[in-house]
Amino acid sequence: MRIAIVALLAATCSSPAPKETPQNPAVKEAPAESYQKSVDDNARKMLDEGRKVFRFDTFGSEAFFGGQLRLHEAIAGEKHGGIGKGVTPRDALGLGLRVDFGSIPASLGDVIKAHTLSFDDPENTIALLKHDAVVGVKATFDGDRMTTMGITCAFCHSTTLAPNLKPISDLLQVDIDTVKKVLLSWGPGKFDAELNIDGKAFRPDGKPAATLLPAAFGLAGVNLHTYSGWGSVTYWNAYVANNEMYGQGVFFDPRLDDAAKFPVAARAKFGHHRHAGAEDLITSKLAALHFYQLAIPPPSPPKDSYDEKAAKRGGEIFASKARCATCHVPPLYVEPGWPMHTAEEIGIDDFQAKRSPDGRYRTTPLRGLFVRAKGGFYHDGRFATLADVVDHYDRHFKLGLMQPEKADLVEFLKSL
Numbered sequence: 001m002r003i004a005i006v007a008l009l010a011a012t013c014s015s016p017a018p019k020e021t022p023q024n025p026a027v028k029e030a031p032a033e034s035y036q037k038s039v040d041d042n043a044r045k046m047l048d049e050g051r052k053v054f055r056f057d058t059f060g061s062e063a064f065f066g067g068q069l070r071l072h073e074a075i076a077g078e079k080h081g082g083i084g085k086g087v088t089p090r091d092a093l094g095l096g097l098r099v100d101f102g103s104i105p106a107s108l109g110d111v112i113k114a115h116t117l118s119f120d121d122p123e124n125t126i127a128l129l130k131h132d133a134v135v136g137v138k139a140t141f142d143g144d145r146m147t148t149m150g151i152t153c154a155f156c157h158s159t160t161l162a163p164n165l166k167p168i169s170d171l172l173q174v175d176i177d178t179v180k181k182v183l184l185s186w187g188p189g190k191f192d193a194e195l196n197i198d199g200k201a202f203r204p205d206g207k208p209a210a211t212l213l214p215a216a217f218g219l220a221g222v223n224l225h226t227y228s229g230w231g232s233v234t235y236w237n238a239y240v241a242n243n244e245m246y247g248q249g250v251f252f253d254p255r256l257d258d259a260a261k262f263p264v265a266a267r268a269k270f271g272h273h274r275h276a277g278a279e280d281l282i283t284s285k286l287a288a289l290h291f292y293q294l295a296i297p298p299p300s301p302p303k304d305s306y307d308e309k310a311a312k313r314g315g316e317i318f319a320s321k322a323r324c325a326t327c328h329v330p331p332l333y334v335e336p337g338w339p340m341h342t343a344e345e346i347g348i349d350d351f352q353a354k355r356s357p358d359g360r361y362r363t364t365p366l367r368g369l370f371v372r373a374k375g376g377f378y379h380d381g382r383f384a385t386l387a388d389v390v391d392h393y394d395r396h397f398k399l400g401l402m403q404p405e406k407a408d409l410v411e412f413l414k415s416l
Contacts, residue, residue: 042397043291058138058150059247060281066148068167072139075129076146077122086122092134093119094397096188099154103133125212127248148303153237153289171268172199186210189375190412193226193244194355197256197265211352211379220299220366221332222339227335227364228356229340234290241282248275249282255357293384298368298416305370306414314412317405322390323397324409333366335416347396352379386410 024185065071070083077086089099101109108127111117117124126146129139136155140148169176172195182201186192190210195201203209214226231253242251243265256262256271265271320327329335331406340360343350353361361379369386377383383392387410394401401409 016201017248042163044265046288046291047295049285049288050290050295053289054153054292055135056138056152057238058152059241059245059249059285060150060275060278061139061245061247062138063278064152064167064246065150066140068164070164072146072149075122075125075139075149079122080126081145083398088120088122089117089124089128090119090193092125097137098135099128100133100135102129104128107176122141132172135258137204153240168196171196172264174199182208189213190381193240196243196268197262198355199264199272200355204349207245207380209351209355210408212372212375212381215298215365215368215371216293218365219296220294221336222334222365223337224339224362226356227362228353229358229360229362230356233293234286237286237289237293240281241286242273242275243270246280247282249280250274259359298365301370301414301416308415310408310411311415312412314405314408314410314415317401317409318412322393322399322409323403324393327363334363339363347392348378348382366413370414386413389413 045283051312055183060119073082074084075087076082077084079086089395101112104112109118125134126144128134128278129146129149130141131262132138138150138152139146161202163186165176165179169179172179178201182195185208187208189209189212190208191213192201192208192210195209200209211227219225219233222233225233230236230239235253238249238251239253240251241247251273253271256265264269270332318328319330327335327339327341339362340358341363342360343353348361350359353359364379372381375381377386377389383389387406388407390406390413392400394406395401
């Protein structure tokens with residue numbers, strides 16, 4: 001064997017040198033620095049376009065939210081050609097909508113800062129909409145009259161105001177009163193993205209099936225989006241734009257043809273969405289939207305919101321005795337690869353997991369976790385505090401953590 005190897009090496013060394021591979025002509029035409037500049041320019045372009053799509057693009061959802069639900073009529077009120085008393089700024093804020101103060105003129109901003117703006121007057125809601133200052137809502141006006149409206153990525157829960165809920169009741173095959181009951185059960189900061197897929201409005205324990213809205217930040221390096229790992233970030237963007245926002249585009253996922261698991265989606269053919277006879281207003285924007293979302297960093301907690309020394313000790317416990325880093329791998333704080341786990345592995349019920357194709361839960365990235373403090377933790381907010389989360393895992397995995405160790409671990413989680 002050794003003789004054969006030596007002979008092979010000798011033959012190789014004595015062979016003529018291989019001919020030089022011809023250089024790609026494109027390389028000569030585009031020097032390295034020029035090509036790198038094109039990459040940098042494209043990155044800036046994608047970031048800028050994606051930011052605009054995320055904040056302002058409705059994907060043609062006016063046809064549903066304005067044309068079918070007639071939501072703009074409820075917002076405007078009778079005085080402005082709509083229906084009912086109209087929606088006040090207080091109503092809008094109660095639904096979780098936010099005002100973009102950077103979009104309003106200085107004169108209106110001064111009125112708000114002086115606390116002289118009435119939050120109980122629908123006229124002021126219309127004024128904010130005219131200036132594109134209500135995050136997530138894009139209204140169209142003909143003079144002072146609102147003619148239609150669509151929603152953007154920043155909008156999730158104002159359909160309860162719509163004067164016509166029949167399109168939703170028809171989809172779910174339930175009466176309108178039931179639709180209202182379900183939508184009103186969610187509460188601020190929650191949404192049920194699977195309701196229009198499986199029709200399951202409530203959990204077996206009677207609580208709403210809605211979940212906390214998953215974070216749109218800190219997703220770079222994270223393979224799967226949503227709590228139950230439906231797909232990548234761009235998969236979920238395409239799904240939501242077409243089947244949640246009712247935009248005009250194309251979406252394909254044959255998994256939704258499973259009538260036993262996804263009866264509503266299978267009946268409505270959500271896995272084969274192609275907006276008939278209309279321009280595709282979604283597909284061309286998915287790349288920039290994806291690029292922008294991956295660029296959104298997780299927010300940093302205020303320095304005075306946690307004990308730095310305790311957090312340092314907690315970080316050591318996180319990586320050792322508590323075994324948290326087994327799944328929440330730093331610095332992503334999620335496993336690279338396929339970060340999915342059964343309900344049994346993490347010690348909870350499988351209701352939400354079973355609503356997804358894989359029937360598992362995704363490991364949630366932990367950076368920016370402090371922003372969840374008001375809504376609770378886990379996909380449905382079942383744990384009111386981080387201490388409750390730590391106690392759960394301590395019991396489930398029999399970690400034997402002492403109370404001071406738990407306290408330090410909580411401070412570390414608050415510091416991420």
